[in-house]
Amino acid sequence: MEKKRPSVYEESRKKGVTRRDFLKFCTMMGALMGLEATGVAQVVKALETKSRLPIIWLHLQECTCCSESFIRTAHPILADLLFNQISLDYTETLMAASGDQAEKCMHDTMEKFKGEYILMIEGSIPTKDEAYCCIGGRSAKQIVEEASAGAKAVVAWGNCASAGCVQAANPNPTGARPAHRIVSGKTVINVQGCPPIAEVMAGVVVHLLTFGTIPQLDSLGRPKAFYSHRVHDTCYRRANFDAGLFVESFDDENAKRGYCLYKVGCKGPSTYNSCGIIKWNEGVSYPIQSGHPCIGCSEEGFWDKSPFYKRNPTTHGFGIEATADDIGLALGAATVAGIAAHAVATNIRKKKLIENEVPHEEEVKEESNNL
DSSP: OOOOBBBHHHHHHHHTTTTHHHHHHHHHHHHTTOHHOOOHHHHHHHHHHHOOEEEEEEOOOSHHHHHHHHHOOOOGGGGGIIIIIIIIEETTTSSSSSSSHHHHHHHHHHHHTTTTOOOEEEEEBBEEEEETTTTBBEEEEEEHHHHTTTEEEEEHHHHHHHHHHHGTTTOOTTTBBBBGOOOOOSEEEEEEESSOOHHHHHHHHHHHHHHHHHHBBBSSSSSHHSSSTTGGGGGHHHHHHHHOOOOOOSSSSHHTOOOGGGGGGGOOOGOBBBHHHHHHHTTOGGGGGGTTOOOOSSSSSTTTOOOOOSSOOOOOOGGGOOOSSSHHHHHOOOOOOOOHHHHHHHHHHHHHHHOOOOOOHHHHHHHHHHH
């Protein structure tokens, strides 16, 4: 009788992870996935009792930034959740085996765990010529079709596997295509970003292990738990956007004041991701916080929507998001009821204070007279 694979918790204990850290990890994952307390209990039970998932991780046309993002997280469990605590049976980048021995590992997993293993794809799939991205004498397309046939679930890591990324940008010389255009008969989970956030990647794996089902996806196949809000909606610079306070060029005075980066190309108003909430490096920062505009890397065809440092002519939103050029005027002319009106007026006064350097005492007096 074959010995049962150890659970994630059992592996964690062997590596010296305390019960407290294990529970903190489960709670964090539950919160990121939007679960209630009962859902967190399910995560704990699943990681305590269920055997590790067998994984086949393919590396195709990509730069390995998705793997780099995952392995460089600082969380004690997240740091090696996939590469040590989940049974990573095949990955060209990290496995010690090579050649025929490596290919045997993949085929053994496909046969032994048919219908149980998870296929994870990093990189786009070339379709113009079989010579592109040829591994073990077979084309990337052939490998994906074979490996996906017996997989329980298919996960596309990053923009390359989810949407083609730079390889699929015009003129797309290799005929690069995303995984969901190659895999048939199965739903592909697109974990978007270039790269995706490590905690988002872990959340998808934990969901598959806990519930044994594909998470709820949006119209682009992205997990709604992590891609249901625009970067713009959770950006700490949003108040400056609403007030019409923009960076006009990099390193100008407005940039030093931390104003909105929309006019220097920020794609936050049209990009769905968790960057402003989860961030990178244990929540330390994300591109906008470091002074760089969002380039929309979690959206389809973002390379062809460049140049990155020029604003979109319009922001397809509502109300004050009608157009960037008219935002200040729109705010001045708009009449909004209740709290919304107060918020808009506050932002306009903020702009006036900065531009005209009105003393704080005069502003307080003016606001008191208006009450």
